[in-house]
Amino acid sequence: MARRARMLDVIRQQGFVSIPELRDSLEVSESTIRRDLESLEDSGEARRTHGGVFYTGSVTTVRQFQRGNPNDGAWDKKRAIAFEAAKLVSDHDTVLLDGGSTTYELAKQLVGRPLQIVTNSLPVANLFSASDSVDLVILGGAIHNRTGVTHGPFTDQMLETINVQKAFLSVAGVNEKGFYNSNLLLVETERCMMRSADRTIIVADSTKFGRSSLARMLEWNQVDTLVVDEDLSTLWRDRIDELDTNLILAPLNNSQDTHSNSIS
Amino acid sequence: MARRARMLDVIRQQGFVSIPELRDSLEVSESTIRRDLESLEDSGEARRTHGGVFYTGSVTTVRQFQRGNPNDGAWDKKRAIAFEAAKLVSDHDTVLLDGGSTTYELAKQLVGRPLQIVTNSLPVANLFSASDSVDLVILGGAIHNRTGVTHGPFTDQMLETINVQKAFLSVAGVNEKGFYNSNLLLVETERCMMRSADRTIIVADSTKFGRSSLARMLEWNQVDTLVVDEDLSTLWRDRIDELDTNLILAPLNNSQDTHSNSIS
DNA sequence: CTTATTTTGATCGTTTTTGATCGTAATTCG
DNA sequence: CGAATTACGATCAAAAACGATCAAAATAAG
Numbered sequence: 001m002a003r004r005a006r007m008l009d010v011i012r013q014q015g016f017v018s019i020p021e022l023r024d025s026l027e028v029s030e031s032t033i034r035r036d037l038e039s040l041e042d043s044g045e046a047r048r049t050h051g052g053v054f055y056t057g058s059v060t061t062v063r064q065f066q067r068g069n070p071n072d073g074a075w076d077k078k079r080a081i082a083f084e085a086a087k088l089v090s091d092h093d094t095v096l097l098d099g100g101s102t103t104y105e106l107a108k109q110l111v112g113r114p115l116q117i118v119t120n121s122l123p124v125a126n127l128f129s130a131s132d133s134v135d136l137v138i139l140g141g142a143i144h145n146r147t148g149v150t151h152g153p154f155t156d157q158m159l160e161t162i163n164v165q166k167a168f169l170s171v172a173g174v175n176e177k178g179f180y181n182s183n184l185l186l187v188e189t190e191r192c193m194m195r196s197a198d199r200t201i202i203v204a205d206s207t208k209f210g211r212s213s214l215a216r217m218l219e220w221n222q223v224d225t226l227v228v229d230e231d232l233s234t235l236w237r238d239r240i241d242e243l244d245t246n247l248i249l250a251p252l253n254n255s256q257d258t259h260s261n262s263i264s
Numbered sequence: 265m266a267r268r269a270r271m272l273d274v275i276r277q278q279g280f281v282s283i284p285e286l287r288d289s290l291e292v293s294e295s296t297i298r299r300d301l302e303s304l305e306d307s308g309e310a311r312r313t314h315g316g317v318f319y320t321g322s323v324t325t326v327r328q329f330q331r332g333n334p335n336d337g338a339w340d341k342k343r344a345i346a347f348e349a350a351k352l353v354s355d356h357d358t359v360l361l362d363g364g365s366t367t368y369e370l371a372k373q374l375v376g377r378p379l380q381i382v383t384n385s386l387p388v389a390n391l392f393s394a395s396d397s398v399d400l401v402i403l404g405g406a407i408h409n410r411t412g413v414t415h416g417p418f419t420d421q422m423l424e425t426i427n428v429q430k431a432f433l434s435v436a437g438v439n440e441k442g443f444y445n446s447n448l449l450l451v452e453t454e455r456c457m458m459r460s461a462d463r464t465i466i467v468a469d470s471t472k473f474g475r476s477s478l479a480r481m482l483e484w485n486q487v488d489t490l491v492v493d494e495d496l497s498t499l500w501r502d503r504i505d506e507l508d509t510n511l512i513l514a515p516l517n518n519s520q521d522t523h524s525n526s527i528s
Numbered sequence: 529c530t531t532a533t534t535t536t537g538a539t540c541g542t543t544t545t546t547g548a549t550c551g552t553a554a555t556t557c558g
Numbered sequence: 559c560g561a562a563t564t565a566c567g568a569t570c571a572a573a574a575a576c577g578a579t580c581a582a583a584a585t586a587a588g
Contacts, residue, residue, distance in 0.1 A: 016266040016269070018266075019576095028536080029538075030575095031537055031538075031577095032535085032537075034577080035535090035536090049265050050544065050574090050576080051545090051575070052266065122386075125407070126390065129407055129412045131409075135406065136406070136407040136409075137405065137406050137407070138407060138414050140414070140418070140419070140422045141402065142399065142401050143389070143400040143402060145394070145396050145400075148393045150402050154401070154404070154422060154425075155404070157422075283566095292546080292547085294547090294565095295547055295548075296546060298566075299545085314564090314565065314566080
């Protein structure tokens, strides 16, 4: 029957539909809808509940991606920065990843590559825990609730016996004096990270510039490389030019692959 | 139901949500929220606390535990054991949780309680990472890919400076000589756990008995308490009676009433 | 063209869900 | 430690949704 087919299309597309919605959409009475759903449920293609219907066929995956993260404006910048930062990593490198949304984006881009990853971030660790191409080392310590990263003396102590080739750190603010984060213990841990690394690379989007925060983490001369999106003002570009720090500008509208959020 | 699904999305994304937040977000009364949460808790996808909800469902990376048949008898056993084991934990205790599916179930039951948790298990850490009633400490070290737990010298070293009141360890096998697990490094780490704990509690379902594995972890006299489901044979019950080890039998058909209408 | 059968839409009593209220329990604050 | 505040669960009435029933409309058969 044609009506049943259209009904299934609607259900499949929306995942869940209420009976009034179906009535309006198909222009038949609710009684008819109910009868149709009854047989649709018998054939296993939909599952009724109080208030509507669920689709229970295959291919529900599309909908899950749609409901993922709302796309922020700042998020594009972070992705662009992560894209450039990932180019700095060579296969079989030993890489330290700090917590933070930008480093998390970087981590997503590194999944699947043969690397040794050291991190204090729980979300980052989760990304790699399923992968068998990476050797994953977690820095122990107390979890900072809001951010899901370990920090504190345990973490610092563990960092003392670790050496990595490249450390990617995130920041809450940058000003002419240096780089800032909001938590004192975390900042101390990040200093230890810097000491454990041959190269320290800061990833920061342009909105962070000119803003400071509670605790200064590093000074300019301690940073090897800085990756920022291209919205960085010329004022800051000029300032950085005069320093030893290497500046990498990430182009914003590069043809990023569309399926950015693979939940796997 | 559509509302339940949206609710779970919010909970999953934020880790912890208060009831007023959910009311504003979903635009229904708090009574409805409470009722929904009740059923959500019955189906094990969330854990209620005073003031809100924690997400305890699969965090997309817990696949190793989801593998088993959901109606597997072994799963009920693990849940029953976890239920009894949770009774051994007092508020404000310092508790060490090993990796493993049974300890993971235990962890789910402990979410929201005021505790200090130390763990080497990534899935367990994820459960608590959003909680602010818990002080969470992660044992650093290399991740054992298949199981998502840290182990090795880093972990052992960190354990040396830690003391907990109760350690809950899981095992792969139990025979008359002692307790076994399958990985040598992991077993060494678990020995360190035992040394760090005032009380060592083993959680093991009855199917583990009579089976050994590669590496012996502990001997009988090192274990204070053993929690097993009631399917344990009388042979083993008698044996344990003659030892110093405290045996707790978990009843299988306890209050877990069938939540028939949970549509995912 | 008439009759039988099926499908549809409306009505109605019943069940389920919802939102508000209130007494109790837990948590916070002084 | 006690008071105030907040959160919780139980209860109940209103609202929504459901299934059953029946008559009208559409379709098929004779």
